[in-house]
Amino acid sequence: MGLESALGEGYITTKLDALIGWARKNSLWPMPMGLSCCAIELMSAGDPRHDISRYGMEVMRFSPRQSDVMIVAGTVTYKMAHVVRKIYDQMAEPRWVIAMGACASSGGMFRSYSVVQGIDQFLPVDVFTAGCPPRPENLFNALIELQKKVGTSSVLDYRDRKEPIILS
Amino acid sequence: MSETKPTAGDFFDLPVNTSHLPPKEKRSKLLQALLDMDPNLSFDDPLENDMVLNMGPSHPATHGVLRILLRLDGETIINAMPELGYLHRGYEKIAENETYHEFITHTDRLDYLQPLHNNVAYILAVEKLLGIEAPPRAQYIRTMLSELARVSSHLVAFGVMAMDVGAMTLLLWCFREREKIHDIFDIVVGARFTTSFTRIGGIAQDIQDDGIAAIKAFLDQFPERQNEGERLLNRNRIFFDRCRHTGVISGEEALAIGLTGPNLRASGVALDLRRDAPYLVYDQLDFDVITETEGDSLARYYVRLREMEESVKIIRQCLEKLPQGSVHAHEPKKVLPRKERIYTRMEELIHDFMIVNFGVNPPVGEVYHAVESAKGQLGFSIVSRGEGHPWRLKIRSPSFCNLQALPRLLKGHLLSDILAILGSLDPVMGEADK
Numbered sequence: 001m002g003l004e005s006a007l008g009e010g011y012i013t014t015k016l017d018a019l020i021g022w023a024r025k026n027s028l029w030p031m032p033m034g035l036s037c038c039a040i041e042l043m044s045a046g047d048p049r050h051d052i053s054r055y056g057m058e059v060m061r062f063s064p065r066q067s068d069v070m071i072v073a074g075t076v077t078y079k080m081a082h083v084v085r086k087i088y089d090q091m092a093e094p095r096w097v098i099a100m101g102a103c104a105s106s107g108g109m110f111r112s113y114s115v116v117q118g119i120d121q122f123l124p125v126d127v128f129t130a131g132c133p134p135r136p137e138n139l140f141n142a143l144i145e146l147q148k149k150v151g152t153s154s155v156l157d158y159r160d161r162k163e164p165i166i167l168s
Numbered sequence: 169m170s171e172t173k174p175t176a177g178d179f180f181d182l183p184v185n186t187s188h189l190p191p192k193e194k195r196s197k198l199l200q201a202l203l204d205m206d207p208n209l210s211f212d213d214p215l216e217n218d219m220v221l222n223m224g225p226s227h228p229a230t231h232g233v234l235r236i237l238l239r240l241d242g243e244t245i246i247n248a249m250p251e252l253g254y255l256h257r258g259y260e261k262i263a264e265n266e267t268y269h270e271f272i273t274h275t276d277r278l279d280y281l282q283p284l285h286n287n288v289a290y291i292l293a294v295e296k297l298l299g300i301e302a303p304p305r306a307q308y309i310r311t312m313l314s315e316l317a318r319v320s321s322h323l324v325a326f327g328v329m330a331m332d333v334g335a336m337t338l339l340l341w342c343f344r345e346r347e348k349i350h351d352i353f354d355i356v357v358g359a360r361f362t363t364s365f366t367r368i369g370g371i372a373q374d375i376q377d378d379g380i381a382a383i384k385a386f387l388d389q390f391p392e393r394q395n396e397g398e399r400l401l402n403r404n405r406i407f408f409d410r411c412r413h414t415g416v417i418s419g420e421e422a423l424a425i426g427l428t429g430p431n432l433r434a435s436g437v438a439l440d441l442r443r444d445a446p447y448l449v450y451d452q453l454d455f456d457v458i459t460e461t462e463g464d465s466l467a468r469y470y471v472r473l474r475e476m477e478e479s480v481k482i483i484r485q486c487l488e489k490l491p492q493g494s495v496h497a498h499e500p501k502k503v504l505p506r507k508e509r510i511y512t513r514m515e516e517l518i519h520d521f522m523i524v525n526f527g528v529n530p531p532v533g534e535v536y537h538a539v540e541s542a543k544g545q546l547g548f549s550i551v552s553r554g555e556g557h558p559w560r561l562k563i564r565s566p567s568f569c570n571l572q573a574l575p576r577l578l579k580g581h582l583l584s585d586i587l588a589i590l591g592s593l594d595p596v597m598g599e600a601d602k
Contacts, residue, residue, distance in 0.1 A: 033226065035233055036255055036598050037280035040324075041361060044350075047343035062228040080233055080254045083225055109273065112258035133361060 017154050024068070024094070025151040026056045028143070031067035031091065033084060035074030038101040038133040042073045045136035052136075055143055064090040069146065072123070073133075075103040076116045085122050096150065098142050099125045102132040120164075127165045142167055218246055221583075225254045229332045229587045232597030236574070240583065248578040248586075250571050255601040263561035267527035268294050268368060269504070271561070276362040278565065279599040281324050282317035284353070284363045285541045291366040292447055293537035293548035297530045298368065298502055304449070306370045306495040311448045312383070312486040313356065313365065314539075315479040319390075320349045321542035322472045322479075329469060329591030330401060333410045341397050345390065352382045367504055368528060369497035380487065387480055387487075394476060401469075411465040415577040415589035418463060425576065426569040429544025430471040431593060435463035441540040453485050465592035472594075502528050527556020536564075543567050543594060567600040 032042055045052045052058050061067045064087045076084055088097070099119050102108030105128040107117035119125060126149060129142040145165045186203065189195065195203075224235035233254035239247040259278065263271050275290040276283040288310050295301060302310070327342030350360040356379040357363045357372070365372050401407045417427070419435040432439055440457040442450040458474040460467035497503050504523055505516035532554045538547030544566025551560040570593050577589050 037277050037362065039232070040280055044343060044347065046340075047347060048340055049344065049347050062226070075255060075257055077254060077256055079256070080225065083254070087226055109277075110257045110262070112262055114256050114258050135360065 021151040021153065025147040028055075028057050028069045028096075028147070028150065029059045029061055029067045030057055031064055031070045031087070032060050032062070033070050033072045033074075033087065035072070035076060035080060036103070038073035038104070041133040041136055042071060042100065042139065045139050050136040050140070052140075052143075055140065055147070057143060064088070065092060067091060068094065069096040069098060070123075071098045071100050071139075072104045072119050073100040075108070075110055076119050077114045078116055079114070081116050081119075081122055084119070088123055096126045096146060097123050098127045098129065098139075098146060100129050100139060100142070101134055102130065105129065108132055125164050127167065129167050138167070223586070225251075229590065231328065231590065231595055234571070234590075234595065234597055234600075236578075236586070238578075238583070238586075243583045245578045245581055245583065245586075248575045250574050252568070252571065252597075252601050255597045257598075257602070259563060259602045260561055263558055265557060267556050268530075268558070269523070269527070271558075272366060273362070273364045276364055277598055278563065278602070279321070279541065279543060279546070279567070279596045280362075281596055282314075282321035282542050283361065284317040284357075284365055285314045285321075285539070286546065287363060287366040288314045288448070289537070289539040289541060289546045290548050291368060292539060293535055293550055294368055294528075294530070296537050297533065297535045297550055297552055298499075298528065299531075300369055300497050300499050300502055302370045302497055303494050304491045305374070305493045306497075307449050308486050308490050309371055309375050309495065310366065311450065311453075312483050312490075313353075313363075314448075315482045315486070316349055316352060316383070318542040319476050319479050320346050322476050323349075325472055325542075325591075325594040326397070326469070326476075329465075329588070329594070330407070332587035332591040333407055335400065335404070335407065338397055338400055341393070341400075345393055348386050348390075352379065352386060355379045355382050367496075369499050369503035370495045374495045380490075383483065383487065387483060390480060391477070394473075398473060408466065410585070410588045411469060411592070412462075414465045414581060414585045415592065416462070416464045417573060417577060421576065422463070422573070425573045427544070427573055428566050428569065429540065429542070430458075430475060431468055431544065431570055431573070433458060434460045434467035434471045436461040441538060441545060445538070447537070447539055449486075449489075450482075452489070453482055455482050465588045468592040468594075529554060529556055538564065541566060543596065543599070544570060546599075563599075563602055565599040565602060567595040567597070568602070571595050571600055 034042055044050060046058060046060065070088055070091065072084065099105045103110060104119050107115050109132065127142045127146050129138055131138050145167065149165065218239055218241045221238045221240055222235070223238060225233040235251040235254065237249045237251060238245055259274060262274060272287055272290065275286040278286045323342040323346050327339035330338040353363055354360045356375050357365045417435055419437045422432050422435040423437060428439070436459055438457045438459045443457055455478045458471050458478060460470050500519050505520050509516040510520045530552045532552060534551045536547055536549040538545045545564065546566055547564035549562040549564065550558045553559045574593065578586060581589065
């Protein structure tokens, strides 16, 4: 109390927010939910040329317990949607979701009986990425936008999501 | 039930030999507790302790979204059942509602490790149905680029198989080479990954000098890079021990199941559609059909390695023999006219309007055409009723057929051998689930 009144309103919590936000945004560990074609471009993003580790994200963990951001890369069918949701539920909070590519964002070119028309029907999505599949550079753009979002969100109410970022 | 059948007690109720142990009063508490333990397990039949384990559909080593149900006895696989359909996108139904040109983009996403090969396979079936043929220059460019696609697919098979058995470096090296192939596609095709390059009666655009130079530059350095990668594995004891004698299948069995491609050739059957039913310009090129006799994971790995060398050989010959001329067949009612001519000439404008709006309307009939893709025999069967879109389109996808061998290959192996076997089979789920 004394400290708060001496330093000004919300001094400690805002500084803590900034510190934790900075730490979080530079060590986002992805959960690569590689489903189809986009998964190959996701693998390309980790190759020596594109080098995803520049963003502190090379630690691809296939265990949902160890990851912060789920990259849904590829076509989600109704059969697979249950599995994707189950894996998302297993991830520890705070957690974020990137919809990589047209299929994950909107069903893409597959207007058919078996394909979910956009993963926002069953997952809260933070960033939508265009492309079929997006080039690795496009994925990095999504990651950087997500980093900005993570860095500026409050520690306590990160669940209070802003509007999803739509990259076109 | 006979009285003489041994029970668990007969095996475990033997007197424990304690002569080498200290006398009872000098034994430690822990040792005494161990000796006092009841050795009789409560199993009625100790052999009946098998377990059902689920692998996938989200598993790093299942090459996508394959799910395998395993029945295990300890670590030994008694039975395995692959479950497919997690990536079923309804291609065959989509094809019935699209014109022949529109479906080319869908073939990219079938086997997404080698999109260009699928374009070529599909367009050859459509051309067979229409009764037309692309000019020689287009044929050579198609051959050349589909061999490049084969190399890029084998590179992933090579790298991912190595990663599955524990060698991470090779995957990164293979992707470095794959990026170079993507660059070539970027120059020649205009897209690095999903190419959609072929058109009915030709290809989207002619190859330019910078494209040829890029291919030559790639070929000059690739054999050395491949050799570098091989040296990581070819004398690697761990890799050998995990791959040799795992997933052995004989030639007869492989044929009966319907294996094709490198997986069949690794069992000693020299079946290669490029030689046995030549399409494109393969009859004018000199290459070998690679076979191995062992039929195990290691043999499949070797076949893919040698095939990359053959592909490089084929591309070199194509570059030498590349003829001059047009890359579009002269069939105004079937081949899309060039864009620059549509804007200036009436005839081309009419043809463009008719082809785009109503399709190419092939005659009534049914065709099947298969090519030797990197995974095996990739075939398209089209039934036409004279309309602009197919009445039925069936895809014979090699990955689907190759996966049928999985229960047979896995039976009797250890749990950890799944990775070596599945990696050597090299399925792609986009193609298997369709």
